[in-house]
Amino acid sequence: MAGRFEILRGNDGSYRFRLTAADGTLVAESPQFKQLSAVVAGINAVRENAATGLIVDCTK
Numbered sequence: 001m002a003g004r005f006e007i008l009r010g011n012d013g014s015y016r017f018r019l020t021a022a023d024g025t026l027v028a029e030s031p032q033f034k035q036l037s038a039v040v041a042g043i044n045a046v047r048e049n050a051a052t053g054l055i056v057d058c059t060k
Contacts, residue, residue, distance in 0.1 A: 003027060005043045007036070015039040019046065 006018045014032040018037055021027050028046070035040040 005038055005046075007043075013020055 003019055004032060008016050008018065010016065010032065014034060015036055015038070016032050017030045018026060019028040028058045030042050031040065033042060
């Protein structure tokens with residue numbers, strides 16, 4: 001099973017999403033968005049960019 005994106009709504013009406021692995025481990029959490037359409041756009045951006053993103057080692 002693949003990971004999943006969960007859309008959450010805050011008490012103030014804002015939205016955010018979490019990306020969880022298949023075993024339920026939290027992988028990433030977004031900042032807050034004011035509109036549902038913006039959180040969906042954020043999810044799509046992560047989907048598009050994660051597969052082609054560069055790995056940069058900042059520990060050196």
